[in-house]
Amino acid sequence: MPTTEQVLASHEAALGEQNAEKVSTHYAKDAVVVVNGDTYRGPKEIAEMYARLLNDLPDATWRTDVAVIHEDLAYVEWACESGRSKVEFGTDTFIVTNGFITRQTASFSIVLNQ
Numbered sequence: 001m002p003t004t005e006q007v008l009a010s011h012e013a014a015l016g017e018q019n020a021e022k023v024s025t026h027y028a029k030d031a032v033v034v035v036n037g038d039t040y041r042g043p044k045e046i047a048e049m050y051a052r053l054l055n056d057l058p059d060a061t062w063r064t065d066v067a068v069i070h071e072d073l074a075y076v077e078w079a080c081e082s083g084r085s086k087v088e089f090g091t092d093t094f095i096v097t098n099g100f101i102t103r104q105t106a107s108f109s110i111v112l113n114q
Contacts, residue, residue, distance in 0.1 A: 004069050004096040008076070011101070015062050020050035028100035035106045056110050057082045072096050085112050 001009070007026055012021035024047035027033070033040045033049065040049045054060075059082055066077035074094040080087050090108030096103050 002099045004072055004074055004094070007096050007099060007101065008069070008094065012062065012064065015050075015054075017113070018054050018059065020047045020054055023047065023050045023065075026101050028097065028102045031100070031102050031104070033101075033104040033106070041096070056084055059083065059089070062075055081113075083113070085110050087111075 004085050011023060011026045014026070018023070024043040027043045027046050029042060031042060031046060033046050035049060038049075039087040040046050057080055060080040061082075062078065064076060068075045072095055074092075074096065076092045076094070078087070078090045078092070080090075087108045087110055090106065092104060092106045095103040
């Protein structure tokens with residue numbers, strides 16, 4: 001069974017590939033993700049949310065600035081930039097159970113490049 005570190009590394013790689021469907025495979029069937037106050041349940045809704053995010057940040061370069069992992073809990077600070085938009089500071093908290101993300105919260109703001 002993959003560790004929390006391995007799940008998050010694969011999740012980050014799928015983001016870098018701009019592949020929302022692949023990102024969603026890291027989530028349990030009953031996963032709940034809260035992003036900027038909106039709630040998404042299950043891989044289908046989560047894939048749709050990531051598809052919108054990747055559309056808003058086309059071909060972005062993603063960077064992890066801080067990653068603290070303690071067993072099933074992970075806290076990540078990140079940033080990314082595309083040709084037209086960026087996130088200067090984002091934060092996620094993940095719970096990973098049996099090799100899948102079961103719970104996640106995220107907060108970030110997408111801004112257009114000047």
